[in-house]
Amino acid sequence: MNKVVQNIKRADPAVVKALGACGVATVHEAQGRTGLLASNIRPIYRGASLGASAVTILAAPCDNWMVHVAIEQVQAGDVLVLAVTSPSDAGYFGDLLATSMQARGGVGLIIDAGVRDVAELEKMGFPVWAKAISAQGTVKETLGSVNVPVVCAGTSVNPGDVIVADDDGVCVVKRDEAEAVLAKAEARLALEEEKRARLAAGELGLDMYNMRGRLAAKGLRYE
Amino acid sequence: MNKVVQNIKRADPAVVKALGACGVATVHEAQGRTGLLASNIRPIYRGASLGASAVTILAAPCDNWMVHVAIEQVQAGDVLVLAVTSPSDAGYFGDLLATSMQARGGVGLIIDAGVRDVAELEKMGFPVWAKAISAQGTVKETLGSVNVPVVCAGTSVNPGDVIVADDDGVCVVKRDEAEAVLAKAEARLALEEEKRARLAAGELGLDMYNMRGRLAAKGLRYE
Amino acid sequence: MNKVVQNIKRADPAVVKALGACGVATVHEAQGRTGLLASNIRPIYRGASLGASAVTILAAPCDNWMVHVAIEQVQAGDVLVLAVTSPSDAGYFGDLLATSMQARGGVGLIIDAGVRDVAELEKMGFPVWAKAISAQGTVKETLGSVNVPVVCAGTSVNPGDVIVADDDGVCVVKRDEAEAVLAKAEARLALEEEKRARLAAGELGLDMYNMRGRLAAKGLRYE
Amino acid sequence: MNKVVQNIKRADPAVVKALGACGVATVHEAQGRTGLLASNIRPIYRGASLGASAVTILAAPCDNWMVHVAIEQVQAGDVLVLAVTSPSDAGYFGDLLATSMQARGGVGLIIDAGVRDVAELEKMGFPVWAKAISAQGTVKETLGSVNVPVVCAGTSVNPGDVIVADDDGVCVVKRDEAEAVLAKAEARLALEEEKRARLAAGELGLDMYNMRGRLAAKGLRYE
Amino acid sequence: MNKVVQNIKRADPAVVKALGACGVATVHEAQGRTGLLASNIRPIYRGASLGASAVTILAAPCDNWMVHVAIEQVQAGDVLVLAVTSPSDAGYFGDLLATSMQARGGVGLIIDAGVRDVAELEKMGFPVWAKAISAQGTVKETLGSVNVPVVCAGTSVNPGDVIVADDDGVCVVKRDEAEAVLAKAEARLALEEEKRARLAAGELGLDMYNMRGRLAAKGLRYE
Amino acid sequence: MNKVVQNIKRADPAVVKALGACGVATVHEAQGRTGLLASNIRPIYRGASLGASAVTILAAPCDNWMVHVAIEQVQAGDVLVLAVTSPSDAGYFGDLLATSMQARGGVGLIIDAGVRDVAELEKMGFPVWAKAISAQGTVKETLGSVNVPVVCAGTSVNPGDVIVADDDGVCVVKRDEAEAVLAKAEARLALEEEKRARLAAGELGLDMYNMRGRLAAKGLRYE
Secondary structure (H helix, E strand, O other): OOEEOOOOOOOOHHHHHHHHHHOHHHHHHHOOOOOEOOOOOEEOOOOOOEEEEEEEEEEOOOEOHHHHHHHOOOOOOEEEEEEEOOOOOOEOOOHHHHHHHHHOOOOEEEEEEEEOOHHHHHHHOOOEEEEEEOOOOOEOOOOOEEOOOEEEOOEEEOOOOEEEEEOOEEEEEOHHHHHHHHHHHHHHHHHHHHHHHHHHOOOOHHHHOOOHHHHHHHOOEEO | OOEEOOOOOOOOHHHHHHHHHHOHHHHHHHOOOOOEOOOOOEEOOOOOOEEEEEEEEEEOOOEOHHHHHHHOOOOOOEEEEEEEOOOOOOEOOOHHHHHHHHHOOOOEEEEEEEEOOHHHHHHHOOOEEEEEEOOOOOEOOOOOEEOOOEEEOOEEEOOOOEEEEEOOEEEEEOHHHHHHHHHHHHHHHHHHHHHHHHHHOOOOHHHHOOOHHHHHHHOOEEO | OOEEOOOOOOOOHHHHHHHHHHOHHHHHHHOOOOOEOOOOOEEOOOOOOEEEEEEEEEEOOOEOHHHHHHHOOOOOOEEEEEEEOOOOOOEOOOHHHHHHHHHOOOOEEEEEEEEOOHHHHHHHOOOEEEEEEOOOOOEOOOOOEEOOOEEEOOEEEOOOOEEEEEOOEEEEEOHHHHHHHHHHHHHHHHHHHHHHHHHHOOOOHHHHOOOHHHHHHHOOEEO | OOEEOOOOOOOOHHHHHHHHHHOHHHHHHHOOOOOEOOOOOEEOOOOOOEEEEEEEEEEOOOEOHHHHHHHOOOOOOEEEEEEEOOOOOOEOOOHHHHHHHHHOOOOEEEEEEEEOOHHHHHHHOOOEEEEEEOOOOOEOOOOOEEOOOEEEOOEEEOOOOEEEEEOOEEEEEOHHHHHHHHHHHHHHHHHHHHHHHHHHOOOOHHHHOOOHHHHHHHOOEEO | OOEEOOOOOOOOHHHHHHHHHHOHHHHHHHOOOOOEOOOOOEEOOOOOOEEEEEEEEEEOOOEOHHHHHHHOOOOOOEEEEEEEOOOOOOEOOOHHHHHHHHHOOOOEEEEEEEEOOHHHHHHHOOOEEEEEEOOOOOEOOOOOEEOOOEEEOOEEEOOOOEEEEEOOEEEEEOHHHHHHHHHHHHHHHHHHHHHHHHHHOOOOHHHHOOOHHHHHHHOOEEO | OOEEOOOOOOOOHHHHHHHHHHOHHHHHHHOOOOOEOOOOOEEOOOOOOEEEEEEEEEEOOOEOHHHHHHHOOOOOOEEEEEEEOOOOOOEOOOHHHHHHHHHOOOOEEEEEEEEOOHHHHHHHOOOEEEEEEOOOOOEOOOOOEEOOOEEEOOEEEOOOOEEEEEOOEEEEEOHHHHHHHHHHHHHHHHHHHHHHHHHHOOOOHHHHOOOHHHHHHHOOEEO
8 A cells, every 4th residue: 555656757848947036826727726735845945946856655554664765766856745644744854855855955844734944955955844843752653654645734745746946835736737837827927017017007906997887886985 | 884984083193104114003902902903914015004094895705806806996195905795705806907007106905814926926016915826816706896895814994094014013003093093003113112221231020010919919929 | 830940951952052053843853753842833033043941931812911921041052942732823922032032042942822013023133933923912910830841833832941943943853852852863964965966967856865675665656 | 991881781681581582593584584693603502592671891912800790780581792992812701700700690792703621611611702712811902882883793782682692603682673583583483384285295495496497597407 | 626526435434434443543544644734724522533424614813614514514423624715713503504404414523613502512422523612603795615625724635535534633544545544553553552452561661672772872861 | 750649538428428519619619719610511411410429531542441440449428520631522431431430339420521422321320520522532552640639620629629510510618628618618508508598588689698889889889
């Protein structure tokens, strides 16, 4: 039942990187407002962002054994995505594991649990989005799995899916939709640039989006 | 039932600004320890502060339509205060809306819900105090109201009330009490300066506040 | 029943300081993964750390009277550890009390409740680890105790115990185990240095920790 | 600043009682989906319900002094509504206070804090809607107010407002809207009876509410 | 993007019913400790249990339109499983919808949101497992989907999967594993009967499970 | 480091039983408002109560191995008190373990984690006070300790301490204070009886407790 899937497909690295540059809010909108992890998954320091391919981990509570197993599966540009079988805020990951990740080209961690050594992680430039910061040590007793489908912070993640993360949180793009979502996201960005200029010039959203008629029709009353 | 009140009274701009300079803790104490919003309303970046007049919004969960309506009512020096009819941590507000706010002289947002584009908002110098940071997109389907009395994060806010916000949180001052509260707040600040000097010189609060007798009377025992 | 214990034993100052330098995660591991406070106790600003002797406070909810009493008991290098008799997130402590603490050589505060004036506290370089940031004022009506055993954020703290705190949280070391824990912590740090070098060079944890056999024995399957 | 308002207006007792009989969900809908207290306010036992006039209390955290003060203001058919100045889950109220309430004709308690003696309260038939059940004792040190406007569990309550409470939670009806809301609520109940019969007979809501066209227009696709 | 899948496969009704009789804890163990929904999903009354086929709903926050759409897809023995696109504890479902469900043979509701009319639902014998009880009304404005894969309370549910629910919570069994899981669950029940008899006779788990050697090997010390 | 202490002292069984009969609120008050566990520890069914001697367990998250070890140490009239080394809401305990407990005369469980088989436990008359109800299975991999001092739900518990639990929650009485606390508790009960009669006869707490003077002195104003 516990397994490590060794060969996973990833999206085109250029697409993955470009999705990361679009940012979480834009990508989330571009794919029809889907794919966000729960808002309690927060970056351990501000200003980091990434677009990366997911190596998934399903781990037991307070047990980080599978992180070691997963790192062997990491390729350059990958991010670990760790889900737990029962809620935990223990510190599964710290600066030694981050050192190992960086040695293999890994670029970050998304974890529905805790992380520690956050000062060192910031110095190393290794971003983590986590549910908790906790020094709580973990054990290596119970098997989990690597590169199986998981539910992380309320959202399904499959190995090889694209993870986009920044100060707004974390969003998942299905691997085979990455290219299509990127096209929509970049279109949105272009559009936003134009809207931003009009709003900055003082035009109201009410007018720019042509909302007044619909508001009146719904019965909004001005006093 | 859903309405936009267009003409609201505001407090004297000089008083509003001066209240902002006093800070949340001082203003809260000056008005008899009242007016604080719940402590889960936190600034999205540190170091911002404001004193501003409230334009209030009552919005449906996950629906930011009324934000567009409210911005038309914003004057220079106003802050939006958004309450929801049912709990939500969706991202009602981002950098485009902030651009529109700044174009009209709006100076910030207090929201009992979520906000997104926080990295951009910090770059723009547009402060937000929010319950959550979330990229979750919202819809424009259900009417709410603008400039009606609301309960935001456990506290009553009326349109035109003065909002004071800083790293300690958010405090509301009733419009018609603004001047009186300012007088008391500034008196406190003067007093604090003197206390600070005495404490810095090594005097104990026990002595400065003359507490020893009352402690003994209540039965405190030293061993 | 309410008392102030005036003469408490402290650990050797050099040991206390050295434990602080080891950091929370290392010290927690060195003492067998014990002593952590709950992970909702967070620093009010990033980058601070301390090793200090605990002066404990047991306080009533929303009542900071005992903080004044405790400061008289503070010696250079001490940290206040405040526990409450019933949950509260009020702001028990601000810049005036911090001024008083610094005047006596106190170096920080651990509090299972709220704190305010956080911008000033950061400017003063007075670190606080707290459950909440809140401007909520407190009263001085109900006695508590100083330098009695307390449970703070789920962990027992005795007066004179060593507190280690940094961006990862807060850990308690029993006074009479301080020296032994320090020895183990420093041994861990030396070992970690070596591990870090090997991991940075690309060696896998799976090999460095010799995990493959045990994983196979437990039934992990590679696909 | 701390006061007891002795003469408050109440709604017509027959209207108050009839609103109670309509139930929380119906009354909430009848007044445009407003007036609900937060959903963490739960009955301490199932099967109770009430319609009653509010005697409001604003109390300090962990301090039940004002409950004694309020009971003197209670008339037959009144319910206490207790809000706190800072969050607390202490047990402000138990069987002795309930005995005193019943002696004066008081019929229940709504409290944004804790309650104790819940087994006895159930035996006495004294219903309470509370945020917590806790034996935590309180003090009598800090004044609050009685019969002032309060925000209880996120909703404004004025003295004399009508409280409707049942297994679904708690709803507030403004005193001067009580009659109008009752009329709408009773109209809803009549309508619901008819709808219930049609649904029980197998008719679909899709047809009864004529939804199919609007769903199609919005783009819902059947596969 | 929003769709209703009309023809879904269900597991053998006899298997579904038999899984329900095994209970949540047994089924969860039988499938390798997987499939549980988060523990904050609780029954609205005690003593109910079910085994049923899932008709899934993905709904907008505070919008119950899709419940009406889903009921048309319900067959005898089905349970609705409602997930939300953004967190909400509004009351999506009440006695009228339950009447409609029962008219079609539907047997319950699992909802990662709120429910109302709980007293009536208990009287009707219509069990609901929910995150909240709340009278908060919902709107019918935003499309969702019916019978698509959802993540409900942290767990993936596909249309036609088997839901087992009782006082311990809710567990999902994949449709095509239902038979195999049932076999394992029934084997566990038989085994438990024998264990129960031995434990009731005073035998210790330490001996029955032969744990003493392994405990000693791990280093457990008796004093 | 992991150990089982086999010979613990217990309080006089008659005292333990009598404390149980006094109830949580009374015992908590009698010992100066101390000893309560956090209010999120709730009975899994209503109407149970106990006075019992604590056999303590310190367990790893999601690991119930030590429960088996602890049961061997249980004598007639004992209650298990389980604390965890890191937060968990997994289901550590079910009907088989309860069967084993009852076979040895054990009378209940207090657990800062989860429990399952709650319907069966109620049928067996085996009361549990727990943080969560969850079917989540646990492992038997990591040692803990039995009959060591623990912090359970925010309160220190030593082996042999007296546990009092009822619908109001859980309270701990130190073993060597049991007799003295019982005397005070029974005195309180006698006094309460008299107070109850006076309140039932319509006397106000304001008069019975002679509060009017002190309220006026503090400045309470009647309008």
